[in-house]
Amino acid sequence: MSAIFISGVTSGLGQATAQLFIQNGWKVIGTGRRAERLESLRSELGENFLGLCFDIRDKAAVDAAIASIPEGFSQIAVLMNNAGLFVGTQPVQTASMDDWETMVQTNILGLLYCTRALLPGMLERGKGHVINIGSVTGTRACRTGNVYGASKAFVRHFSDNMRADLLGSPVRVTCIEPGRTRTEFSLVHSGGDVEASERDYLGGEPLLAEDIANTVWWVVNCPQRMNVSKIEVMPTCQADAGTMFAKR
Ligand SMILES: NC(=O)c1ccc[n+]([C@@H]2O[C@H](COP(=O)([O-])OP(=O)(O)OC[C@H]3O[C@@H](n4cnc5c(N)ncnc54)[C@H](OP(=O)(O)O)[C@@H]3O)[C@@H](O)[C@H]2O)c1
Numbered sequence: 001m002s003a004i005f006i007s008g009v010t011s012g013l014g015q016a017t018a019q020l021f022i023q024n025g026w027k028v029i030g031t032g033r034r035a036e037r038l039e040s041l042r043s044e045l046g047e048n049f050l051g052l053c054f055d056i057r058d059k060a061a062v063d064a065a066i067a068s069i070p071e072g073f074s075q076i077a078v079l080m081n082n083a084g085l086f087v088g089t090q091p092v093q094t095a096s097m098d099d100w101e102t103m104v105q106t107n108i109l110g111l112l113y114c115t116r117a118l119l120p121g122m123l124e125r126g127k128g129h130v131i132n133i134g135s136v137t138g139t140r141a142c143r144t145g146n147v148y149g150a151s152k153a154f155v156r157h158f159s160d161n162m163r164a165d166l167l168g169s170p171v172r173v174t175c176i177e178p179g180r181t182r183t184e185f186s187l188v189h190s191g192g193d194v195e196a197s198e199r200d201y202l203g204g205e206p207l208l209a210e211d212i213a214n215t216v217w218w219v220v221n222c223p224q225r226m227n228v229s230k231i232e233v234m235p236t237c238q239a240d241a242g243t244m245f246a247k248r
Contacts, residue, residue: 138154
């Protein structure tokens with residue numbers, strides 16, 4: 001039975017993807033820092049779910065957790081690099097260096113640690129698909145998006161460079177770039193302020209986590225000859241609205 005490794009499975013896109021893959025007969029290895037959520041996912045999803053509790057910013061912890069994966073879950077066919085966050089609401093000139101380091105360590109380094117640890121096994125088995133979760137902010141500037149958007153530009157470009165290095169191998173690489181999606185993402189961004197996070201969605205209809213889970217399912221189940229290299233998914237109520245013009 002094939003397995004998918006999903007970083008950041010304790011809420012949002014990762015959780016919805018884990019549920020979908022389990023329903024469809026896959027094994028799921030899901031990670032996160034919140035042990036109690038991993039335990040309740042195990043109760044909900046059953047023995048085909050393996051939770052690994054670690055902080056993705058800690059390379060030694062990532063390597064140790066991956067080394068601990070039992071034989072029954074070792075046939076990892078898909079890696080979904082999903083764990084990520086947007087912290088800080090300040091412009092570049094006043095933003096917190098701590099917040100920047102958190103985003104670089106999580107959104108960039110964490111993704112690299114998981115990729116480097118799991119990719120050789122995929123190549124050895126002659127089967128694999130790496131799905132990197134970028135963002136619409138990776139290709140367009142937005143105010144106070146400074147390091148978050150830049151980290152997602154990294155994810156997009158790294159995905160392209162992975163495809164270049166893996167050319168000729170059977171391993172596929174996809175970058176999925178969601179627009180606004182209702183998850184705990186806004187709650188984390190607002191520092192736990194529930195009202196502020198709800199304001200992000202007020203009056204509009206954001207994507208749901210299951211919409212991105214279904215996108216992951218589709219790209220994974222495309223024929224092996226077909227690699228969806230990148231895909232942007234926006235809510236119907238979200239669009240580009242031109243550049244800004246600062247008046248004196
Ligand atoms: N929601 C959106 O509007 C949106 C739009 C575009 C892109 N994205 C991207 O989608 C991905 C998933 O976000 P989401 O919307 O599902 O947000 P979410 O509900 O807040 O989920 C984020 C996940 O990342 C994990 N995570 C964060 N920091 C971690 C760390 N240091 N170590 C281990 N795990 C960590 C969290 O687990 P723990 O807290 O348990 O560690 C959680 O499972 C992110 O990469 C995000 O940038 C989201």
